[in-house]
Amino acid sequence: MLHRIWLGFFLLAFLAALAQWLVAGDAAVFQRMVSSLFDMAGLAVELAIGLIGLMAFWLGVVAVGEASGLVDRLARLLSPLFTRLMPEVPRGHPAISSMTLNLSANILGLDNAATPLGIKAMKDLQTLNPQPDVATNAQILFLVLNTSSVTLFPVTILLYRAQMGAADPAAVFIPILIATSCSTLAGLLVTAWVQRIRLRDTVVLGFLGGAFAVLLALVGWFSTLGAEELQRQSSLISNLLIVSLIMLFLVVAHRRAVNVYDTFIEGAKQGFETAIGIIPYLLAMLVAIGVFRASGALDQVLMLLRSGVDALGMDTLWVDAMPTALMKPLSGSGARAMMIDTMNTFGVDSFQGRLAATLQGSTETTFYTLAVYFGAVGIRRARHALGCGLAADAAGIVAAIVVAYWFYA
Template identity: 70%
Template structure:
């Protein structure tokens, strides 16, 4: 799927370039397209180098959380919920721990740390699957929760905003949290409807009800604030939670007698390798998107979309962030590249850039996760996984747009 999308970008760009040249008499269009390949190639390396330090730091912190047993404690805390959402998974089965660790890594915004844990969880669930080529109910629910997982610390989004010179890189923290919570709830409700999971049981309602109550209280408080105060407190809460988590992981690991320095170094060593590995993916998508925009094709699509929305009497500013939303279900690197390109074109503190950042943090990459996770255990029949995953994506994107207008409009 992704290789067709990538090829399509170049073909559409070429057609757009021909249109600009033959119909609009723009003879410089192909020069701009070629120049964009050089500019985006340089940008991809600069971004990857800038990621090394942050990835290394957070992978080191995650290693401390694992070594100190905090992940296991979190697993025990939510085990009563999982045993009811996934009744075919026995209590105490290894899948419980691996699923919890994966979702915990996702919540911390550590996508690269979450992937190997997710693959382990899918393998554990496959051991319980009676039909090895068909996704089980538990596997589908896990995949949808994975792709729509609540993100407490969208570190990568913060980092990219900081690299692009944002005045306050963490100002999108609260909007992302609200949008991703909506995505998770929508995904859970969609799967529960199809699988006939009884969400009204007392234990399940306590967990979900507590989560919803927290979210509503959170939203209710921020509705009382002015725009300036809302943005200021969003930044304060985000930075306070992030640094508090760091202090908590370090303190618990130290109390447990763990050599926190050596353990941190062990986890941080993975940062360089991960940053280098993503260079080809950034390069491929940034160049394709840069060429697409240089050809005028992307602007043409957005113009058509804006005109259609305008005819309905709606605000059209959100359309500039839609490239990120359109790419998000297909490719994480592609959506990231779209977000970066929006920041570069409109300014990192512009409304489209804010909105693209919130969209980027609102959901995971459904088709990529589905292909990797199900492919790793040989599943060919995905049943309702795609439909439920895309339902969560759509809910997250709609919520991101609404919250974007609320916070930054």
């Protein structure tokens, strides 16, 4: 499946480039495609090298947490939920605590921590994989939950809005939270349907009900805060929690007579090996996405979408923000650039500008995450992972558009 999609990027890009040359007379399109190939190849290495330090640090921290026994306690606490969602994962397995730490980092908007922890979780799940090059059901569900994870603190989006002069930078906070929640729920439901996971279980419903109750309580609290206070509180909570977690691991491990320094070093060594190992997978995905974008194929898709919506007599305002939505599953930096361009073109507080910000926070970089996480463990057959991930993205995009008309129109 994945190899067909990868090939499809190149074929569609080439056809779009031919159309640009033969119909529009744009002979420079091929030069842009070649330049994009070189740029993306360099970017893949830069991203992987940039991950080395983060990977080494967080895997070192997790190693200390495992030595302290706290990670094992967390795994036992959440085992009842994960053993029902992922029957092939034994109760108390290290993958459970790794997945929990990763999803928690995503929820708090800690991207720098989430990626290393997510790769650690994928490696733990790989120890249970009877076919090392084929994704298991547990790995697929984890990937889908990761790419659609609810983000409570979209601090980066709020900061961009503030820098561009938004009257209320945090006005998009609740719409983003609603849209990303829909994405996560859709991802869980679709994957559960494909894998025939029984969600009508007392334990599963109890955990999900508790999570949504906490989410609603946080929405209620955040809605009472002004823009500046919301940003201050979200930044404070995120950073305080991450520092507190590190200190807790260190102190408890030390009290248990663990040599925290040596333990950290041993865990950190794995980070370098992992970051280097994902370069080929990251390179393959980024060059395909870069060529697809440089060929003008994305612009042609938007043109067809606008024509179709207009032919149906529907409002086309939301189409102006779709470059962000279409780019987000492909590239996080590309989607961010699209969001900024939309806010700059139509105004940061325009309907299109606010919708672009909501779309940026509602979905995740599915192709990038799939390439990094599966590449880290050598998985080549993704099975239904991409389809379920894109279904979650689609749900988040639709929810973002609906919520935008509800809040901003």
